[in-house]
Amino acid sequence: MHCHHDGVSSQRVPVVVLTGHLGSGKTTLLNFLLRRPGARVGVIVNDFGAVNVDAGLVSGQVDEPASIAGGCICCLPDAGGLDDALAKLTHPRLGLDVVIVEASGLAEPTTLARLVRFSAVERVRPGGVVEVVDAAEYFDTVDNGLGPAPLRFEAATLVVVNKLDRVDAADREKTLARITERVQARNADVAIVPAEHGRIDPDLIYDAAATEDPPDQLPFGEALRAESPVEPPHVHAESVTVAVDGAVEPAGIVDLLSDPPPTAYRIKGTVTVATRGRPQRYVLHVVGRSGDLVPAKASPGTRSELVAIGLDLDREQVRRRLERALTPTTDPTPEGLAALRRLRTP
Numbered sequence: 001m002h003c004h005h006d007g008v009s010s011q012r013v014p015v016v017v018l019t020g021h022l023g024s025g026k027t028t029l030l031n032f033l034l035r036r037p038g039a040r041v042g043v044i045v046n047d048f049g050a051v052n053v054d055a056g057l058v059s060g061q062v063d064e065p066a067s068i069a070g071g072c073i074c075c076l077p078d079a080g081g082l083d084d085a086l087a088k089l090t091h092p093r094l095g096l097d098v099v100i101v102e103a104s105g106l107a108e109p110t111t112l113a114r115l116v117r118f119s120a121v122e123r124v125r126p127g128g129v130v131e132v133v134d135a136a137e138y139f140d141t142v143d144n145g146l147g148p149a150p151l152r153f154e155a156a157t158l159v160v161v162n163k164l165d166r167v168d169a170a171d172r173e174k175t176l177a178r179i180t181e182r183v184q185a186r187n188a189d190v191a192i193v194p195a196e197h198g199r200i201d202p203d204l205i206y207d208a209a210a211t212e213d214p215p216d217q218l219p220f221g222e223a224l225r226a227e228s229p230v231e232p233p234h235v236h237a238e239s240v241t242v243a244v245d246g247a248v249e250p251a252g253i254v255d256l257l258s259d260p261p262p263t264a265y266r267i268k269g270t271v272t273v274a275t276r277g278r279p280q281r282y283v284l285h286v287v288g289r290s291g292d293l294v295p296a297k298a299s300p301g302t303r304s305e306l307v308a309i310g311l312d313l314d315r316e317q318v319r320r321r322l323e324r325a326l327t328p329t330t331d332p333t334p335e336g337l338a339a340l341r342r343l344r345t346p
């Protein structure tokens with residue numbers, strides 16, 4: 001089996017870490033994402049025992065990723081092989097939109113997040129850490145509600161408060177508020193989304209290159225959808241887009257990356273940054289509070305465009321911030337150029 005993809009992209013592939021206590025709903029959420037039409041999703045699971053991805057889709061070895069649901073899946077017998085698996089799944093030949101690493105229920109989110117963040121694989125871009133919480137069991141399992149809130153939220157960029165259907169309707173708001181308070185006590189910046197059966201808006205997590213299943217793929221995505229029709233998520237992501245023509249001031253870009261607007265979960269775009277010589281094109285990504293700026297290869301034009309995606313986007317504030325990040329100039333400030341240099345050489 002192979003996952004050939006025409007029009008190989010030179011971009012890095014976001015790698016999303018999916019964590020959560022035993023039985024919180026990680027696999028359910030993963031299967032929901034795999035139903036997305038047109039998406040090429042690579043999956044790495046790091047605990048054989050816990051794998052119950054629908055329809056026996058696990059190929060069982062890293063060497064030969066199997067195509068599924070417009071994507072690939074491979075198994076990771078131990079953490080030592082993560083970079084091997086990432087190197088394989090981010091290969092341009094596969095043309096994947098995203099790679100999702102599903103941790104076993106016992107895996108330590110911080111450790112896994114670090115393995116991705118400091119991966120030696122150049123084509124890896126950290127795509128966020130999604131922590132799934134069982135709303136019904138939360139205070140009986142991961143948190144007794146006393147003392148410091150669980151450490152596991154520290155690494156998270158998005159907390160999915162799942163299984164809300166299992167909480168009495170009358171208590172839902174209160175339960176969500178209590179869990180939110182605990183999560184924020186540990187990590188004030190994290191995005192929090194309520195969910196049932198792992199149905200979160202995939203737009204929060206990654207972009208699908210196509211809207212229909214690729215013709216060269218086995219029809220797993222279709223099969224999964226036929227088996228259980230996709231119910232839409234209750235909470236939808238919103239987006240704000242700002243674009244300008246011509247080069248922009250580097251200080252604005254650096255400022256956006258170092259202090260992204262709090263209600264934007266993800267920001268992406270291509271920007272043309274003014275320098276003393278020829279303007280330089282970059283691909284920009286922010287997930288949670290972390291930004292990433294890499295030179296754009298073979299990216300014609302001078303247009304800069306940024307898209308911010310989030311749950312409760314403060315649209316006006318986000319728009320102002322994106323506009324400020326895209327301040328046109330032909331004469332960049334020395335401070336801006338120095339800040340950009342520092343950012344590029346951490």
Ligand SMILES: Nc1nc2c(ncn2[C@@H]2O[C@H](COP(=O)(O)OP(=O)(O)OP(=O)(O)O)[C@@H](O)[C@H]2O)c(=O)[nH]1
Pocket residue numbers: 020021022023024025026027028029050051052104105106162163164165166195196197198
């Ligand atoms: N009622 C209800 N059941 C859910 C929900 N999400 C998941 N489940 C069920 O909860 C059980 C555990 O879900 P999984 O997705 O396997 O959880 P997991 O986190 O992958 O589990 P481990 O890999 O064992 O840690 C399954 O029977 C799911 O069908 C939900 O929102 N509501």
